[in-house]
């Protein structure tokens with residue numbers, strides 16, 4: 001089987017992070033060993049954290065390291081564009097599909113309400129999660145409110161019961177209780193997807209066969225598995241590699257360590 005792998009860096013840092021360089025190398029080797037392709041996709045959906053020039057420094061650092069990519073924002077490819085900010089209609093289409101299937105819902109909660117909710121959860125020592133206030137609204141009415149311009153986001157409708165599991169190629173089976181998985185925002189009020197919707201849609205549409213990324217993404221993976229199941233899509237092979245650490249096993253810190261390539 002020819003593997004299609006990817007890295008999906010966010011252009012929010014000063015350069016390519018050393019951890020991204022490490023996962024890029026692994027992804028590149030897995031793809032090329034099988035005669036497949038290694039892809040670079042830029043996940044630039046968090047508009048508040050964008051750093052000017054970051055994308056071109058990421059690409060030139062990969063080049064300098066000698067890790068070439070077959071598809072990406074600079075070299076193009078059959079699934080262009082490879083920058084998420086240029087793919088917004090795609091995410092809207094899939095978010096609407098989930099609403100139609102009852103796997104997602106419109107949420108009109110104000111930042112004030114969400115803040116009050118968070119504070120009371122904190123006071124009660126409960127995990128910070130959306131309380132499902134908009135989950136029970138009538139879908140047709142919500143659709144009308146959204147169409148009339150009322151500010152909203154789209155959230156995923158996580159089942160209250162049961163578990164979500166996946167098999168990690170390195171770590172084996174990992175299981176999460178659904179009741180601990182948040183009704184994650186999928187589409188923000190500015191029309192941009194969150195990481196979770198963007199990554200699942202693009203990995204599927206771009207035919208990614210192996211998702212190889214740092215272990216810090218493990219808590220996100222059950223949300224992705226639920227989304228794959230909601231859409232009825234095949235789940236790619238998944239591997240979470242260890243993050244790079246200091247010799248004393250502490251985490252690399254952007255402030256204290258030279259983390260940029």
Ligand code: GLU
Pocket residue numbers: 007008009010043195199212213214217
């Ligand atoms: N945009 C994520 C990042 O900044 C991608 C994580 C993933 O590979 O799924 O690394």
